[in-house]
Amino acid sequence: MTSATFAALGLPDRLLRALTESGYSTPTPIQVQAIPALLEGRDLLGIAQTGTGKTAAFALPTLDFLAEERVDLRRGEVRALVLVPTRELAAQVHESFARYGKFLGLRYAVVFGGVGIGPQRATLARGVDVLVATPGRLLDLVGQRAVDLSDVEVFVLDEADRMLDMGFVRDVRKIIAELPEDRQSLLFSATMPAEVVALTQTILRDPIRVEVTPPAKTADRIEQSIYHVAKSDKNALLARLLDDGRMSRTLVFTRTKHGANRVAKHLVHAGVGAVAIHGNKSQSARERALEAFRDGSAPVLVATDIAARGLDVDGVSHVVNFDLPNIPETYVHRIGRTARAGREGIALSFCDVEERDFLRDIEKLIRRRIPAVDDHPFAGSVPAPQVADAPRQGRGAATKAAAPGAAKVDGEQRGRAGGKRRGRSRGRGRARSRQSA
Numbered sequence: 001m002t003s004a005t006f007a008a009l010g011l012p013d014r015l016l017r018a019l020t021e022s023g024y025s026t027p028t029p030i031q032v033q034a035i036p037a038l039l040e041g042r043d044l045l046g047i048a049q050t051g052t053g054k055t056a057a058f059a060l061p062t063l064d065f066l067a068e069e070r071v072d073l074r075r076g077e078v079r080a081l082v083l084v085p086t087r088e089l090a091a092q093v094h095e096s097f098a099r100y101g102k103f104l105g106l107r108y109a110v111v112f113g114g115v116g117i118g119p120q121r122a123t124l125a126r127g128v129d130v131l132v133a134t135p136g137r138l139l140d141l142v143g144q145r146a147v148d149l150s151d152v153e154v155f156v157l158d159e160a161d162r163m164l165d166m167g168f169v170r171d172v173r174k175i176i177a178e179l180p181e182d183r184q185s186l187l188f189s190a191t192m193p194a195e196v197v198a199l200t201q202t203i204l205r206d207p208i209r210v211e212v213t214p215p216a217k218t219a220d221r222i223e224q225s226i227y228h229v230a231k232s233d234k235n236a237l238l239a240r241l242l243d244d245g246r247m248s249r250t251l252v253f254t255r256t257k258h259g260a261n262r263v264a265k266h267l268v269h270a271g272v273g274a275v276a277i278h279g280n281k282s283q284s285a286r287e288r289a290l291e292a293f294r295d296g297s298a299p300v301l302v303a304t305d306i307a308a309r310g311l312d313v314d315g316v317s318h319v320v321n322f323d324l325p326n327i328p329e330t331y332v333h334r335i336g337r338t339a340r341a342g343r344e345g346i347a348l349s350f351c352d353v354e355e356r357d358f359l360r361d362i363e364k365l366i367r368r369r370i371p372a373v374d375d376h377p378f379a380g381s382v383p384a385p386q387v388a389d390a391p392r393q394g395r396g397a398a399t400k401a402a403a404p405g406a407a408k409v410d411g412e413q414r415g416r417a418g419g420k421r422r423g424r425s426r427g428r429g430r431a432r433s434r435q436s437a
């Protein structure tokens with residue numbers, strides 16, 4: 001993919017050591033493109049989804065800056081703020097900062113709703129170098145004066161499209177109003193609807209734009225197959241497939257929360273270690289389920305799309321689409337969970353008669369036919385699909401992309417880089433003025 005190294009991107013030894021410990025040998029395309037520009041202090045618009053390595057792309061240069069311009073933290077101070085839409089993503093991003101920055105001696109914190117606010121207030125009272133937060137809880141803490149965002153030097157808005165989808169736009173704007181004008185800002189989004197474009201215009205100043213390959217191409221690295229099956233046989237088919245032992249860590253997607261519960265229940269009944277995760281579960285139930293999946297005690301995690309978004313679990317061997325999604329891009333996002341950061345995986349999809357139109361749309365988007373397994377134990381109970389179900393080429397032209405994982409950088413903007421990192425010079429000035437105060 002790429003021959004660049006993390007050292008060549010300009011990262012210091014203390015970060016390189018942590019990356020080696022994390023098992024990262026080569027930077028991903030978004031890291032190659034984003035890190036040098038961020039080290040220079042540029043603002044950035046990253047069009048990328050999870051699985052591309054975007055977290056490290058923003059965390060590493062941020063950590064480098066914070067470690068180089070160390071300050072005595074004021075009460076409630078936050079130096080770098082990362083806003084994310086969900087609790088799971090918040091926990092993961094916080095964990096990434098702590099892991100990459102373990103040799104830097106900085107303070108990292110995470111706040112989100114659904115858990116007690118007291119301990120969060122106590123953590124923030126001492127000031128933190130990096131705060132990862134969901135919008136609602138952060139605003140509560142701002143309202144209680146437990147945190148002061150007026151000295152934020154680096155601001156990251158992650159998964160902006162999802163943030164807006166979840167109705168956080170007003171909260172996000174209120175938070176931005178708390179930030180100083182002079183800061184480095186980064187915005188990441190998998191898609192760029194008009195609302196996100198508008199947000200970039202208010203947040204970013206002369207940003208470098210980095211775009212990683214559209215999701216349609218992710219599909220190339222994953223072995224995919226379709227099981228035509230009656231709806232009523234899906235549970236039995238899944239249990240049978242899981243029985244063969246090769247599906248060591250399997251993520252099963254359902255369209256609804258109830259569906260996720262039903263499938264997990266059925267599997268447990270069939271003797272398979274399965275847990276479900278979705279929005280109706282309490283925070284602690286979700287964490288327990290995720291932990292069981294991560295540590296292998298539950299080899300199967302059943303999830304809805306919303307619950308799974310942003311969820312970071314390494315080594316997923318198989319993705320099963322128990323229900324086919326009605327939005328074809330969702331299929332690509334789902335199966336991408338088994339081929340993260342360049343690894344390969346296997347995706348199996350169940351398709352009942354009513355889902356054949358969804359399948360056709362998916363095949364159009366990815367511009368290929370997904371091979372059907374026709375000798376599975378429940379194949380006899382559904383009529384064979386018609387030849388006319390084959391995908392028509394053409395509509396997918398817009399999804400044509402560069403090689404898998406390739407990143408595009410807006411060359412013109414990049415050429416105008418120059419300039420010192422804003423945060424860096426500001427950091428020094430601030431430290432000085434504080435001493436003299």
Ligand code: AMP
Pocket residue numbers: 023024025026027028031049050051052053054055056312313314340341
């Ligand atoms: P993200 O897109 O930030 O959610 O990252 C996706 C996954 O890739 C996470 O599990 C990271 O730990 C992993 N990852 C990120 N960068 C690298 C890298 N350079 N080499 C190997 N794995 C990576």
